[in-house]
Amino acid sequence: MSQARLMDGTALAGRILDETAKRAADLTERTGQAPCLATVLVGEDPASVTYVRMKRNRCRKAGIESRHVELPAATTTEELVGTLRELSADPTVHGILLQHPMGPHIDERAAFEAIAPEKDVDGVTFASFATMSFGLPGFVSCTPGGIMRLLDEYDVDPAGKRAVVVGRSAILGKPAGMLLLARDATVTYCHSRTADLSAAVREADIVVAAVGRPRLIRGQDIKPGAVVVDAGYNAGNVGDVDFDSAVERASLITPVPGGVGPMTIATLLEQTVDAAVTAARQS
Amino acid sequence: MSQARLMDGTALAGRILDETAKRAADLTERTGQAPCLATVLVGEDPASVTYVRMKRNRCRKAGIESRHVELPAATTTEELVGTLRELSADPTVHGILLQHPMGPHIDERAAFEAIAPEKDVDGVTFASFATMSFGLPGFVSCTPGGIMRLLDEYDVDPAGKRAVVVGRSAILGKPAGMLLLARDATVTYCHSRTADLSAAVREADIVVAAVGRPRLIRGQDIKPGAVVVDAGYNAGNVGDVDFDSAVERASLITPVPGGVGPMTIATLLEQTVDAAVTAARQS
Known part of the structure; x- marks a missing residue:
């Protein structure tokens, strides 16, 4: 039997990122505001720090602004929820990424649910899970x-x-x-x-x-x-x-x-631009 | 091969309803307020009318108050959402049942999502689907x-x-x-x-x-x-x-x-009392 053909995620993600960068540039030119992803990190877990840095670097390359919020490891669920609600209400933020896992003292679900569904570009909220499950429009x-x-x-x-x-x-x-x-x-x-x-x-x-x-x-x-x-x-x-x-x-x-692997970040950035485009259309 | 044993839903539902009626009576005695299920019916589809009547009869037998809201078939999604939001905010209502299917002009999902998750005793909201899916506490x-x-x-x-x-x-x-x-x-x-x-x-x-x-x-x-x-x-x-x-x-x-079949109504009524008990604990 012959060997399987490889599914090249690096190549496809590259094309998606190119297209996403073009859309981001178009939107920025048209509205004067770049798409913006807020990244929220609780604590200093080295893997999480690396992931967030990687995502922010990709944002920059794609012409997506990233606003980074670093919270100390001792942050309570209530404080984190407060931060996420502020970002959800901030019209200059289009997408929110809450890096997880967080510390064991954090109620992760309460934190995720503080992300407005229309900014849930990482697809972690109940609403996003349900829209995926029911085949409805929403973030994946x-x-x-x-x-x-x-x-x-x-x-x-x-x-x-x-x-x-x-x-x-x-x-x-x-x-x-x-x-x-x-x-x-x-x-x-x-x-x-x-x-x-x-x-x-x-x-x-x-x-x-x-x-x-x-x-x-x-x-x-x-x-x-x-x-x-x-x-x-x-x-x-x-x-x-x-x-x-x-x-x-x-x-x-x-x-x-x-x-x-490469498809994950590509999807995150594409959905961030989707969110920004939708926000621009509605403003 | 011998015949299968029957799973008797009528008997089990009967026991659940007896237990539910006892809990409803206890709660009513303790708080002076009976558990209350709001039933919302749009239009006059005969099957839906029958289902709602059946559910209300069962409520009465179990000592659960039911508040029935009948809306004309021409009701818009916005009007229906408004009604459901009012019921969601009304502290004397503990559970909400929106009989469906509704008319084709109604955005059923928008209507379901207007039901507060803590009153979603029929288990139709995104939040209830997600809590079921993730094994979290919530209504089924x-x-x-x-x-x-x-x-x-x-x-x-x-x-x-x-x-x-x-x-x-x-x-x-x-x-x-x-x-x-x-x-x-x-x-x-x-x-x-x-x-x-x-x-x-x-x-x-x-x-x-x-x-x-x-x-x-x-x-x-x-x-x-x-x-x-x-x-x-x-x-x-x-x-x-x-x-x-x-x-x-x-x-x-x-x-x-x-x-x-009989298990469906039993679960609805049991969850209505659950909701009322939770509300009483929190008030």
Whole structure:
């Protein structure tokens, strides 16, 4: 059997970012105000600091202003909610990214829900989850949204296909399954309590691995010709899929890195410009 | 093979309603105010009129006050939203039921979202869908919530089991799957675009039929010993499951009528009292 074709997230994300930069420049010229993403960071977790810096750098390259709010680790939920409500009410801010995880003393859900749905460009609120689930207009969670774009780019139509999502987190597995269901896939959610993961994965025409366990999905469980999307990211650039064995069975597969990863930021920035365009239209 | 045991929704709902009536009486005695469900009906669709009357009768029997708001068929979305916001703000109203479907000129989603989450005892808002999906405290959609109660009553633990939900409506199939997933089932959503429904159903340890197509699920597709929950209701007291053939293969099965149906109103009333108890605690 021949090797799977790679789904090149770096290339697609690059094109989306180019297009996003053009739209940002157009909007800035037309309105005199650049799209603005507020980034909110609580504490100094090194990985979170790096992620936020990366996102802000990408914003700058795309002509998106970023306004960074750094809060001390000891910030209370109430203080954080207050900050997020202020940003939600500020007409010069178009999108809000609250970097997570936050400290264990923070009620993350209360914080997310303080983000106005029309600025939820990271797709973390109840409202965004519901609009994704019901196929309604709204912002998507960035990684699941990026996965759908990758599938579209490679002409994978989920309709009528069996899709197996491994993982059920609130911003990755669950919304990924809902987006696939909205596109008419027959969707199965697997997770740590699934009795026979291999059997479930073997049924899949589309596998989305989103669980954060290195090389959990082995090639022997991939149905020949299946599309394999690896949204896992583990230490040492290792995904949730055992790439070397899976590439021999799949028809299409995302590499790690360079597959799903770059799509996340591209979706974030694209949605920030979407939010700014909508705000400009309504003002 | 012996016949399946019946899951008696009428009996369980009766016990829940008795318990609910006791709690309602206690609360009324303690606070001087009975729990109150506002029922909102737009237009005069005969089925909707009947459903609302049935729900109000049950309220009365359980010692729950019901306040009925009848709006003409020509009511606009804005007017309906206004009414729902008033009820949401009214401290003497504890739960709100907006009977649907409404007319095609009504934006149903805008109407649902005008219901305060803490009064959404029918479980129709984005917030309720999200809390169900994320396993957080909140109100459940009444039919899916009733299904989970039936499973608990008959000692069916979904954890690690394969559950297949046939149907993906916003207040039945989708939340039923999410509640099963929150209880650690491996959940598959099937629907009209599923390529091989029989094959998917044959994998199921738990089948939830919630699609509104008479006798769509045949006994030959039921895995021997599976638990079959029929949430379908079609003309002539016919469910989505072909009962006569399914009862020969299942270990547990809900009859139609008398299975899932009675659980829906029981859940609605129970949640109304829950809402009133919470409101009393907070006032």
